[in-house]
Amino acid sequence: MVNRHPIATALRALRQTLWGPDGPPGRPLLARWPRLARPAAPVGLLAVLGVFWITLTVESDWGLPPPIAVLFAAMTVAPLLALPRRPLLAWRLTVLALLICTFNAPAGLPGPWTPPLALGSVAVVAVVLARVDRPVLAWVVAITTVPVLTLVHAENRAAVLALLGALAIVGDLIRRNRLSRRALAAQTELSEREQERRAVLEERTRIARELHDVVAHHMSLIAVQAETAPYRLTDVPAPAAAEFAAIAGSARDALTDMRRLLGVLRSEATGPPTAPQPDLGDLGAMVDTARRAGLPVTLDVDPPVDGRVPAPVGLAAYRIVQEGLANAARHAAGAAVRVTVRAHRSGLGVRVENSPADARPTADGGPGHGLTGMRERATSLGGTFTAGPLPDGGYAVAAELPYQAESGDA
Structure with missing residues (x-):
């Protein structure tokens, strides 16, 4: 039984080669040098006009009538005009020109074509072979050999065929290398997105663990106060004592559930904290440590009049300042840093x-996710976070941390 799959593939490639549309446009040749891309169009147009004039002169010297010479010159430059955006169309025009522009060539040339047409055809074939896939490449090479075998002189035919084969091999290698680099770039982008997503999840987990410790502390106080209230008060009615006991029981149940939640959030490598979570009052000690490490830091703190800051807000402010100082030391060595808390x-x-x-x-082994973590801390409290360069060339991060999240926040 005949396997029709290769035959169908070959027929599809033949249709693509003869009258199918060009593939997706490749990367512009001057994409790596944007300064050269702007003058490339007028320079290329002048070069095409030069090729047209040279071809017209050569055809006239060969004794062709002016209308035929103009036609042959136009057929020579037409593939060059279509080559940047429509390489397959340029190749079709090239084959047509090779078959038609064959009159009155003097003896001694390897073929019946003018030098501009011969060189332009080599350039067009080289670009096309580097753009198309292998089935289309095979048909391009096969069809291009038709004018070579029929019109090139016998003593030069082997050299031209060898040149065509070399162009096919090099073009296929270039195409495969381009596809490999494109796949590598896509994989790199995917890996960076995955790393960023993982960093966000890890930072959210860390924030959840720290908030658990803060909330668990308050729940413990509620439970203890509810249990001891009947003993600290006199003549407590039985219903009120039962209410205090219910409050204490609910607080204990909530603590149990939170410990189970912490077991899910905390990985095996992360043990329980051995020190209380920092807050706004610990900023001075952290800034002193940064100064001893050589970072010129100015601290300006204007706390509330009553000194009361919710523990989650104080913890978030401490972590944001901590990450901000780390980023300044890492990315702006020697710069003066100012920390303002209002x-x-x-x-x-x-x-x-x-x-x-x-x-x-300083090199730190790759991009970090400090800004992501700071933004997560601010938004987890219903606040806002901004970061960006300053007009003088410096950098600033700022966060607004509300004492109480809006009612629509989770």
Whole structure:
């Protein structure tokens, strides 16, 4: 039984070669040099006009009538005009020109074509063979050999066929290399997105663990106070004592559920914390540590009048300042850093900014996700976060942390 799949593939490739549309456009030749791309169009147009004039002159010297010479010159430059965007169309025009422009060539030339047509045909075939896939490449080579075998002189035929074979091999290698680089770039982009997604999930898990510790502390206080309230008060009615006991029981149940949740969030490599979570009052110690490490930091803190900051807000402010100082030390070595914390009626404003760097950024093994973590901390409290360069060349991150999330927030 005949396997029709290769035959069907070959027929589809033949249709694509003879009258099918060109494939998706490849990367422009001058994409790596954008400064050269702008003058490329007028320079290319002048080159095509030059080829047209040279061909017209050669055809006239060969004794062709002016209308035929103009026609042959136009058929010589037409493939060059179509080549940048329609390589297959340019190749079809080239084959047509090779079959038609064959009159009155003087003896001594390897073929019946003018030098501009011969060189232009080589350029067109080379570009096409580097753009098409293998089935179409095979048909392009096979069809191009028709004018070579029928019109090229016998003593030069082997050399021209060898040149065509070399162009086919090199073109296929170029196409495969381009496809490999494109696949590698796509895989690299996918890996970067996956790393970013993983970093976001890890940071959210870390924030959830820290918030668990803060909330668990408050739930423990609620349970203890509810249990001891009947003993600290006199003449507590029985219904009120039962209500206190119910509050204490609910708090204990909530603590049990939160411990189960923490078991899911905390990985095997992450043990329980051995120190209380930091808050706004620990900023001074952290800044002193940064100064001893050589980072010029100025701290300006304006806490609330009553000194009360919700524990999650204080923890988020501490972590944002900590990451901001780390980013400044990593990416703006030698720059002066200013940390500003301002309390207002409904929340806390945190800002970390640095002056322009005096030295090149230090290598840290790859891009980090510090901004992602800071944004996650701010948005988890219903706040906002912004980051970006300053007009003087420095950089600033700022967060607004509300004391109480909006009612629509989860």
